[in-house]
Amino acid sequence: MAEEEATTAAFSERRHRKSKRKFSKVRDSEQLDRLESLPWNSSIPQDEHDDPFSMIVGSNEVEGGGFLSLEEIDEAEYGLDIPEPEYIQRNKKLKEDADLNNKKSDGGDVKVETGKDEGNKANENKKKKKKKTKKKKEVSENLKVEHTDAGLDTNVKDDIGEEEIDETEFYAWNELRLHPLLLKAVCKLGFKEPTPIQKACIPAAAHQGKDVIGAAETGSGKTLAFGLPILQRLLEERDKAANLFEEMGEETERIAPTGILRALIIAPTRELALQVTDHLKAVAKHINVRVTPIVGGILAEKQERLLKAKPEIVVGTPGRLWELMSSGEKHLAELHSLSFFVLDEADRMVQNGHFKELQSIIDMLPMSNISPEDNSQSAKNCVTVSSYQRKKRQTLVFSATVALSADFRKKLKRGSIKQKQSLADGLNSIETLSERAGMRPNAAIIDLTNPSILAAKLEESFIECTEDNKDAYLYYILTVHGQGRTIVFCTSIAALRHISSILRILGVNVWTLHAQMQQRARLKAMDRFREKENGILIATDVAARGLDIAGVKTVVHYQLPHSAEVYVHRSGRTARASAEGCSIALISPKDTAKFASLCKSFSKENFRRFPLENSYMPEVLKRLSLARQIDKITQKSSQEKAEKTWFDRNADSVELVTETYDSEEEQVNKHKQMKATSGKLKNLQQELNTLISRPLQSKSFSHRYLAGAGVTPLLQQQLQQLARQKVSDQKGTVLGKKGLVVIGQDCVEALQALRSSGEEVSMDVKDRAGKQRNAENLRRKRKQEKTRNFFTRNICFSSLLVCLFCC
Numbered sequence: 120m121a122e123e124e125a126t127t128a129a130f131s132e133r134r135h136r137k138s139k140r141k142f143s144k145v146r147d148s149e150q151l152d153r154l155e156s157l158p159w160n161s162s163i164p165q166d167e168h169d170d171p172f173s174m175i176v177g178s179n180e181v182e183g184g185g186f187l188s189l190e191e192i193d194e195a196e197y198g199l200d201i202p203e204p205e206y207i208q209r210n211k212k213l214k215e216d217a218d219l220n221n222k223k224s225d226g227g228d229v230k231v232e233t234g235k236d237e238g239n240k241a242n243e244n245k246k247k248k249k250k251k252t253k254k255k256k257e258v259s260e261n262l263k264v265e266h267t268d269a270g271l272d273t274n275v276k277d278d279i280g281e282e283e284i285d286e287t288e289f290y291a292w293n294e295l296r297l298h299p300l301l302l303k304a305v306c307k308l309g310f311k312e313p314t315p316i317q318k319a320c321i322p323a324a325a326h327q328g329k330d331v332i333g334a335a336e337t338g339s340g341k342t343l344a345f346g347l348p349i350l351q352r353l354l355e356e357r358d359k360a361a362n363l364f365e366e367m368g369e370e371t372e373r374i375a376p377t378g379i380l381r382a383l384i385i386a387p388t389r390e391l392a393l394q395v396t397d398h399l400k401a402v403a404k405h406i407n408v409r410v411t412p413i414v415g416g417i418l419a420e421k422q423e424r425l426l427k428a429k430p431e432i433v434v435g436t437p438g439r440l441w442e443l444m445s446s447g448e449k450h451l452a453e454l455h456s457l458s459f460f461v462l463d464e465a466d467r468m469v470q471n472g473h474f475k476e477l478q479s480i481i482d483m484l485p486m487s488n489i490s491p492e493d494n495s496q497s498a499k500n501c502v503t504v505s506s507y508q509r510k511k512r513q514t515l516v517f518s519a520t521v522a523l524s525a526d527f528r529k530k531l532k533r534g535s536i537k538q539k540q541s542l543a544d545g546l547n548s549i550e551t552l553s554e555r556a557g558m559r560p561n562a563a564i565i566d567l568t569n570p571s572i573l574a575a576k577l578e579e580s581f582i583e584c585t586e587d588n589k590d591a592y593l594y595y596i597l598t599v600h601g602q603g604r605t606i607v608f609c610t611s612i613a614a615l616r617h618i619s620s621i622l623r624i625l626g627v628n629v630w631t632l633h634a635q636m637q638q639r640a641r642l643k644a645m646d647r648f649r650e651k652e653n654g655i656l657i658a659t660d661v662a663a664r665g666l667d668i669a670g671v672k673t674v675v676h677y678q679l680p681h682s683a684e685v686y687v688h689r690s691g692r693t694a695r696a697s698a699e700g701c702s703i704a705l706i707s708p709k710d711t712a713k714f715a716s717l718c719k720s721f722s723k724e725n726f727r728r729f730p731l732e733n734s735y736m737p738e739v740l741k742r743l744s745l746a747r748q749i750d751k752i753t754q755k756s757s758q759e760k761a762e763k764t765w766f767d768r769n770a771d772s773v774e775l776v777t778e779t780y781d782s783e784e785e786q787v788n789k790h791k792q793m794k795a796t797s798g799k800l801k802n803l804q805q806e807l808n809t810l811i812s813r814p815l816q817s818k819s820f821s822h823r824y825l826a827g828a829g830v831t832p833l834l835q836q837q838l839q840q841l842a843r844q845k846v847s848d849q850k851g852t853v854l855g856k857k858g859l860v861v862i863g864q865d866c867v868e869a870l871q872a873l874r875s876s877g878e879e880v881s882m883d884v885k886d887r888a889g890k891q892r893n894a895e896n897l898r899r900k901r902k903q904e905k906t907r908n909f910f911t912r913n914i915c916f917s918s919l920l921v922c923l924f925c926c
């Protein structure tokens with residue numbers, strides 16, 4: 120008993136000391152300055168009373184606590200602080216000197232530091248440093264103990280420290296007070312500073328424990344904006360557990376057990392889920408947090424095996440996740456321990472109503488805003504979850520195109536949202552989705568999208584053409600401006616198949632991606648596209664969202680998407696992470712109205728016309744005509760073959776003996792026809808091969824002069840071929856005699872072409888739309904008139920008949 124009392128006294132003494140230390144820290148004006156300088160978003164309430172987490176933030180209590188205040192996670196806690204880069208120190212020194220001089224010249228009281236003062240300061244600094252190193256060592260030891268207990272890698276820090284990083288370059292991350300291991304990880308990834316969405320979200324989600332609705336332009340780093348807070352919380356819990364183990368001798372595994380599902384991230388497509396997994400794995404590489412993807416198209420047994428490893432973070436698509444959850448998969452059923460529920464590309468989840476599975480998953484989540492009594496009750500029933508995880512679940516909802524109604528914003532602010540009650544059956548809005556997922560009142564709404572929503576460095580343009588000429592312009596873009604990776608978007612799989620077939624016949628190497636492909640083929644296509652510097656991907660909107668592939672220079676909208684959001688996401692595959700890029704929309708007359716409404720939704724009046732060198736078009740059209748003829752013949756023959764095999768297969772399955780009833784003459788005719796077709800095909804192919812073996816020539820093409828700023832990859836390849844031909848041809852061909860001087864292609868990259876074309880090429884969309892509307896009205900009127908005339912004539916005729924009949 121006496122021993123117990125002594126322990127309690129020692130513990131309260133320690134607590135008292137801690138709170139005292141905390142108080143003195145908060146009073147430290149330097150620290151306060153630093154806190155105030157944090158880039159909080161205005162939508163994050165500053166008022167403590169407004170904040171339902173004010174009790175939690177900064178609490179060091181065991182029960183219900185766990186969130187650290189910013190002052191608690193400064194360098195004193197972790198021995199972490201990236202030193203200021205030299206240039207900042209220099210600037211500061213210059214500023215200080217200037218201030219000093221100013222004050223001197225003003226004749227004000229200036230406190231000049233004596234050599235003694237400086238000496239004292241140096242001593243103090245040394246002491247501080249010593250203290251820091253000691254503390255750092257302690258924490259490191261704690262971590263080691265905890266990691267060993269959890270069966271994890273104990274050399275984490277050493278591993279990370281192996282590579283030489285110039286930390287000063289990453290100084291900007293200091294303000295986010297990330298765990299040192301995370302800081303090291305982002306440094307290793309080469310991310311010099313947090314992006315604006317990361318700056319705004321990390322304090323709210325990681326340190327204030329808030330729910331977040333985040334919106335920022337495509338490619339702005341939203342994945343880490345939700346990924347880092349998750350990892351931060353897991354690491355903080357581990358550290359606390361290790362500290363507690365030191366202080367109280369509690370078992371680490373009981374306080375911060377590993378192998379429990381802590382974060383569930385849902386993404387709309389398989390590729391995106393896999394990409395998010397890879398991104399988080401890259402950051403979590405050295406901290407032994409397991410991240411596993413759960414997506415359709417991968418063997419269910421394999422995924423069950425992966426889940427047996429008990430990953431803390433699961434990233435999945437709704438379909439496969441629900442399949443496993445509803446079948447009672449053990450790891451996924453542990454939803455009471457979930458600390459984060461994340462919806463990436465949230466607005467996609469509410470479209471088309473085909474995310475029924477998501478609704479089911481959300482309905483399985485335990486209510487998060489439970490009362491303290493319920494909380495303690497559920498804690499008693501739950502053997503796996505420690506007090507650290509028994510905090511409220513955080514819901515994070517992200518997209519580049521989150522549109523929230525003013526009403527919902529008000530509701531969040533007022534705190535009047537109710538969960539899982541009297542909500543419509545379908546998840547048809549972000550609001551409903553967030554409410555059902557347990558979004559708590561006073562969530563931080565961080566909307567960093569600009570009025571046009573599009574990436575800042577994206578240049579948009581269009582090409583006006585007929586529907587029939589879209590293929591020609593696409594071939595032109597890919598051949599003349601095919602530098603860097605290009606993604607061509609279609610809305611239908613039929614269109615995708617058509618253009619990929621035509622382009623392949625034209626010798627352009629393309630990969631395709633659409634929802635009807637097998638998962639393995641989808642992943643392979645993505646990998647191949649990633650590998651090739653000048654790769655071309657023809658995709659449907661399954662690739663519109665989230666895919667992060669570096670070096671995509673151009674996005675072509677072969678067909679316009681059905682909504683402005685999809686246009687934003689498609690275009691966002693280029694101009695990512697502060698890079699530049701260009702989008703080109705192919706607009707046929709029937710697209711004009713759609714295009715006008717698209718521009719209206721982005722408040723754009725003028726769109727730039729993509730510059731075209733029309734002198735290339737005769738040659739382009741010639742090639743295209745040949746390719747289309749070849750395509751028609753091959754399509755027909757493969758269709759016939761497919762029908763035949765289908766018929767034979769079915770006949771075989773019912774053990775039917777098939778016979779041909781064609782007469783001998785018919786058979787001979789068929790054979791002749793086949794031979795003629797294959798001869799024609801051969802000739803066409805030969806003709807096309809001759810054309811495509813040469814670089815694309817403009818009408819004013821000259822063999823004598825080399826004009827142009829650069830060569831396209833195709834051109835490069837053809838030039839090499841010609842050069843080889845020239846060397847091997849001893850007698851000398853026409854080209855050989857004239858000397859190999861070619862090419863009249865002025866532009867290399869589409870973006871460069873667009874920029875050098877100047878401002879004057881623009882289309883007044885309003886005017887166009889107006890004209891289009893007038894034309895449509897006129898057509899409608901004529902049709903109505905025609906119908907009216909037809910009826911009048913019919914009525915006259917019928918009345919005449921009636922009259923005749925009566926007579």
Ligand SMILES: Nc1ncnc2c1ncn2[C@@H]1O[C@H](COP(=O)(O)OP(=O)(O)OP(=O)(O)O)[C@@H](O)[C@H]1O
Pocket residue numbers: 309310311312313314317335336337338339340341342343518519664665666667691695696
């Ligand atoms: N702080 C950073 N500094 C530099 N690059 C970063 C930073 N954070 C993330 N990135 C990189 O930026 C790219 C885009 O990131 P991410 O895919 O998270 O964007 P996103 O906003 O989710 O885009 P989308 O809306 O299209 O899904 C990635 O390649 C990522 O590695």
